[in-house]
Amino acid sequence: MNRTAQILAVVFILVVIVIGVITVLIGPLGDAPLQGIREDILGREPIVISVAYGTEKEEWLREALQRFEAAGMSLRGRPIQVTLQGIGSREMVENIVQGDLQPVVVSPASSIQIELLREEWQQRYNSDIYATTPEPLVLTPLVLAAWEDRATTLWPEDKVGEFWICVHEVLTDDQGWASMGHPEWGLAKFGHTSPETSNSGIQTLVLLAYAYHQKTTGLSNQDILDADFQAWLDGIERSVLEFGDSTGTFMTNMIRLGPSKYDFVVVYENLAIDNIETAQGRWEQPLRIYYPPATILSDHPYAVLNADWVSPEQREAAEIFRDFLLSPEIQELALEYGFRPADPNIAIVNDSPNNPFNRFAEQGVSIDIAQQVEVPDASVLNELIEWWRRQDYE
Amino acid sequence: MKHIRLLLFMSLLLSVLVACGDSTSDTPSQDQGGATNNALVVRMLYGSEKQSWIEAVTAQFNAQQIPSTEGRPIFIEAVPMGSAESLDLIMSGQDQPVIWSPASKILLPLANDAWSQSHSGEDLVETDPPLLVLSPVVIAMWKPMAEALGWPDDPIGWADIAAFTQSGQSWADLGGEAFWGDFQFGHTHPDYSNSGITSILATVYAGVSQERGSTVTSGLQVADVQDAAVADFLADVEAGIIHYGRSTGFFAEQMFNRGPGYLSAAVLYENLVIEAYDQTKYPNLPLDVVAIYPVEGTFWSDHPFAILNAPWVTDELRVAAEAYRDFLLAPEQQQQALQYGFRPSSVDIPIGAPLIEANGVDPTQPQTLLDVPNADVIRAIRDLWGENKKPVEIQVILDTSGSMDEERRLARAREALTIFINNLADNDYLGIVTFSEQATELTPLSAIGPKRADVVQSVSSLFPQGGTRLIDTVDEVYRAMQQEPAGERIRAIVVLSDGDDTDSLGSVSDLTQLLQQDESGQSIKVFTIAYGTGTDVDVELMQAIATASGAKSYIRVPPAEIEQVYRDIATFF
Numbered sequence: 029m030n031r032t033a034q035i036l037a038v039v040f041i042l043v044v045i046v047i048g049v050i051t052v053l054i055g056p057l058g059d060a061p062l063q064g065i066r067e068d069i070l071g072r073e074p075i076v077i078s079v080a081y082g083t084e085k086e087e088w089l090r091e092a093l094q095r096f097e098a099a100g101m102s103l104r105g106r107p108i109q110v111t112l113q114g115i116g117s118r119e120m121v122e123n124i125v126q127g128d129l130q131p132v133v134v135s136p137a138s139s140i141q142i143e144l145l146r147e148e149w150q151q152r153y154n155s156d157i158y159a160t161t162p163e164p165l166v167l168t169p170l171v172l173a174a175w176e177d178r179a180t181t182l183w184p185e186d187k188v189g190e191f192w193i194c195v196h197e198v199l200t201d202d203q204g205w206a207s208m209g210h211p212e213w214g215l216a217k218f219g220h221t222s223p224e225t226s227n228s229g230i231q232t233l234v235l236l237a238y239a240y241h242q243k244t245t246g247l248s249n250q251d252i253l254d255a256d257f258q259a260w261l262d263g264i265e266r267s268v269l270e271f272g273d274s275t276g277t278f279m280t281n282m283i284r285l286g287p288s289k290y291d292f293v294v295v296y297e298n299l300a301i302d303n304i305e306t307a308q309g310r311w312e313q314p315l316r317i318y319y320p321p322a323t324i325l326s327d328h329p330y331a332v333l334n335a336d337w338v339s340p341e342q343r344e345a346a347e348i349f350r351d352f353l354l355s356p357e358i359q360e361l362a363l364e365y366g367f368r369p370a371d372p373n374i375a376i377v378n379d380s381p382n383n384p385f386n387r388f389a390e391q392g393v394s395i396d397i398a399q400q401v402e403v404p405d406a407s408v409l410n411e412l413i414e415w416w417r418r419q420d421y422e
Numbered sequence: 423m424k425h426i427r428l429l430l431f432m433s434l435l436l437s438v439l440v441a442c443g444d445s446t447s448d449t450p451s452q453d454q455g456g457a458t459n460n461a462l463v464v465r466m467l468y469g470s471e472k473q474s475w476i477e478a479v480t481a482q483f484n485a486q487q488i489p490s491t492e493g494r495p496i497f498i499e500a501v502p503m504g505s506a507e508s509l510d511l512i513m514s515g516q517d518q519p520v521i522w523s524p525a526s527k528i529l530l531p532l533a534n535d536a537w538s539q540s541h542s543g544e545d546l547v548e549t550d551p552p553l554l555v556l557s558p559v560v561i562a563m564w565k566p567m568a569e570a571l572g573w574p575d576d577p578i579g580w581a582d583i584a585a586f587t588q589s590g591q592s593w594a595d596l597g598g599e600a601f602w603g604d605f606q607f608g609h610t611h612p613d614y615s616n617s618g619i620t621s622i623l624a625t626v627y628a629g630v631s632q633e634r635g636s637t638v639t640s641g642l643q644v645a646d647v648q649d650a651a652v653a654d655f656l657a658d659v660e661a662g663i664i665h666y667g668r669s670t671g672f673f674a675e676q677m678f679n680r681g682p683g684y685l686s687a688a689v690l691y692e693n694l695v696i697e698a699y700d701q702t703k704y705p706n707l708p709l710d711v712v713a714i715y716p717v718e719g720t721f722w723s724d725h726p727f728a729i730l731n732a733p734w735v736t737d738e739l740r741v742a743a744e745a746y747r748d749f750l751l752a753p754e755q756q757q758q759a760l761q762y763g764f765r766p767s768s769v770d771i772p773i774g775a776p777l778i779e780a781n782g783v784d785p786t787q788p789q790t791l792l793d794v795p796n797a798d799v800i801r802a803i804r805d806l807w808g809e810n811k812k813p814v815e816i817q818v819i820l821d822t823s824g825s826m827d828e829e830r831r832l833a834r835a836r837e838a839l840t841i842f843i844n845n846l847a848d849n850d851y852l853g854i855v856t857f858s859e860q861a862t863e864l865t866p867l868s869a870i871g872p873k874r875a876d877v878v879q880s881v882s883s884l885f886p887q888g889g890t891r892l893i894d895t896v897d898e899v900y901r902a903m904q905q906e907p908a909g910e911r912i913r914a915i916v917v918l919s920d921g922d923d924t925d926s927l928g929s930v931s932d933l934t935q936l937l938q939q940d941e942s943g944q945s946i947k948v949f950t951i952a953y954g955t956g957t958d959v960d961v962e963l964m965q966a967i968a969t970a971s972g973a974k975s976y977i978r979v980p981p982a983e984i985e986q987v988y989r990d991i992a993t994f995f
Contacts, residue, residue: 214637
């Protein structure tokens with residue numbers, strides 16, 4: 029037995045040596061069959077596409093990517109590999125223009141950033157940054173998310189009345205909640221993200237500006253410079269204890285610190301929906317969701333870049349990933365994360381027990397989207413951000 | 423006077439610099455295990471409030487021996503410390519940690535402010551780092567006392583606490599039990615501890631509110647703080663303080679071990695109230711204790727995890743610190759934090775036991791906050807407190823027997839005492855008695871301001887000679903001090919001796935009995951320093967005296983560390 033084992037071991041070593049020698053000798057000679065194998069290996073090297081995206085849709089994108097990988101999608105035999113890079117929407121624009129970020133695809137929260145990037149890229153490099161027309165992936169409106177006890181005290185009939193006027197009144201009452209029988213809640217505390225860093229922050233200021241001027245289109249620089257408007261907005265902004273840098277972490281902070289820090293905040297609908305139950309677990313009460321009379325939709329566009337770091341294969345692969353995200357299965361998946369599908373053929377209400385648009389109707393989640401305001405042009409946005417920055421609220 | 427005090431402050435800093443390195447208080451706990459030879463040691467200074475949680479989870483992390491980017495096993499050296507104190511150590515260069523996790527984000531702008539002045543405008547930490555755990559600042563009070571104040575039906579706030587202190591009423595006046603005595607309140611020293619800072623901020627908010635006739639919870643300006651009426655208000659509230667202290671955990675222990683006769687209420691964190699119900703830690707909690715969430719608002723202790731942007735933090739250290747951070751924020755460690763009475767940073771973990779009403783807390787509180795003022799306003803409030811804090815009355819008893827010549831004991835003690843004297847406020851009272859085989863009054867108990875230079879001069883001319891008459895000297899000084907009315911000043915005796923008692927007539931047991939008679943928080947505390955490393959020091963005697971009075975004793979203090987000890991004692995005032 030022992031002897032047999034020794035013989036086997038010697039034979040095995042000899043075979044290994046012979047194969048090794050043959051490989052070394054024949055490999056470099058360019059033997060045809062081996063060359064073929066090498067090409068085959070090269071051919072299966074993955075095509076890597078990087079997607080820079082706004083962090084609000086992180087959970088949906090990650091789940092979608094898992095399914096994409098499970099489906100084994102490929103292009104001419106080469107597997108497609110997607111890497112996700114979460115980044116604040118405004119930061120994304122700046123970093124790409126500076127050359128610090130070179131993704132194949134961008135998918136910021138809103139078309140506002142798509143247009144800003146197009147404009148800044150055009151000015152600097154005199155070319156169109158987009159290889160394909162940006163296409164919305166999912167939609168989500170801005171909403172007001174409030175702690176239930178605050179909401180039912182403010183709006184007992186669940187009717188908000190003159191929405192922003194009402195909010196302004198509460199926030200600027202120097203008696204705070206004491207005027208409504210709740211001195212223990214202190215002053216009313218509002219919250220939104222910083223318009224300097226976050227898309228939802230600037231959107232909130234735009235909604236407030238339209239509301240003050242009682243219109244939904246044509247917001248002008250003149251409207252922003254109006255001293256009465258500035259005083260009105262100042263009253264609201266002074267009631268914010270701390271502005272967040274990005275909407276996702278800001279929403280988490282609202283849940284973390286509870287009604288002690290924020291009575292109600294303006295955030296994306298999907299984040300509010302996603303946190304209704306978390307709120308209950310932390311503070312023994314859910315959130316209620318309110319829709320302003322006019323809102324802004326974030327449409328999460330998906331655009332492949334036309335830049336020297338994007339190869340034709342990457343562009344093709346990126347389009348395959350986009351089509352996958354727009355497929356009915358993945359669009360329906362978005363519903364579970366509180367997003368509205370961009371594909372109008374997918375119904376928002378369905379019979380899935382996971383669909384939050386069914387489950388949270390009592391918390392105020394509604395299917396109908398209010399009227400949308402017109403997104404003002406870059407100079408009006410900059411005027412507004414600049415005014416805000418000068419007030420030193422942070 | 424101002425520039426003199428600045429000089430004195432600088433000299434204190436310098437003395438601490440010299441003393442650095444040989445202090446025994448900042449060695450990491452044994453629980454963390456030892457670092458292997460080639461380990462990458464990542465040093466963290468953190469607020470001591472979360473010590474029990476950090477020690478448990480850090481031991482788990484270190485056991486994993488996760489390799490750094492250079493392949494070395496990562497070892498976290500976690501050192502608990504008062505939050506304001508750790509800030510001082512970093513700023514003065516005495517400590518160079520990789521990670522700083524103070525009790526509250528309040529300190530971050532102060533750190534950046536100070537750092538940027540000496541580092542060409544650079545920030546030391548990011549202003550919005552991840553939070554590890556949370557716990558609100560609360561007023562911990564014995565449940566029957568809280569009920570006497572109307573709790574839980576009537577909301578109680580900082581202004582109520584202030585008014586009660588100001589009124590001079592006792593618990594009996596409010597229908598409470600006679601043995602509860604006066605309203606005895608405590609918070610930590612704002613120069614050392616985060617809860618001390620939050621206490622004085624909240625008191626100033628209450629003072630400004632009273633001045634304006636409406637509740638102010640935000641927008642505090644330096645001008646508000648400098649209003650004379652606000653200064654009076656702060657002084658009145660601070661007059662009700664029994665004494666200050668180095669860390670919030672210290673107050674919790676004093677209160678829960680000594681009972682309602684010692685302390686009625688203290689500014690603590692919610693997690694410490696929950697800990698009071700831990701029967702292994704406090705088997706004899708005399709009464710239930712509850713957390714009062716002040717109605718005007720409070721502050722969160724939010725435990726930020728900041729990796730320093732400092733030259734000594736290499737890329738390898740930074741990446742290792744990030745791995746540790748991710749570990750602390752992972753679901754298992756966050757779930758453990760809840761078990762220690764903290765609110766997890768992760769919102770996916772529902773709040774439940776032990777954060778429940780049966781443990782004196784309310785998970786639906788707090789309902790509103792006080793806004794954290796800017797760094798310059800916080801500094802103005804700290805200065806205001808320095809001018810209006812409760813004055814102290816200290817008797818120093820100093821051994822000048824012949825053995826004090828060894829190890830340059832008396833020489834070192836003279837220097838340290840000089841620094842201690844120089845840090846007292848002008849209206850603080852100081853007396854010094856020296857003893858060998860007999861006691862000599864070097865200076866009587868009186869305001870230090872007018873006599874400071876003379877006292878420093880006479881201290882510097884002390885020389886060692888003769889025997890040791892310790893017990894009788896302490897007895898005499900204590901009895902004399904007892905004649906002074908209680909409550910107007912923080913009263914303490916600081917005894918420094920290196921030897922056996924050779925010349926007293928009285929006994930230790932008579933002295934300790936005398937000291938134990940006064941159980942109130944306003945009682946005279948006798949701190950003892952068993953000085954020198956020799957075997958001749960009567961350690962047991964020194965410990966017995968301190969313990970009987972409810973103070974701390976320092977054992978076998980080497981002469982090189984005497985300044986640190988005086989500094990530690992000073993946190994009490």
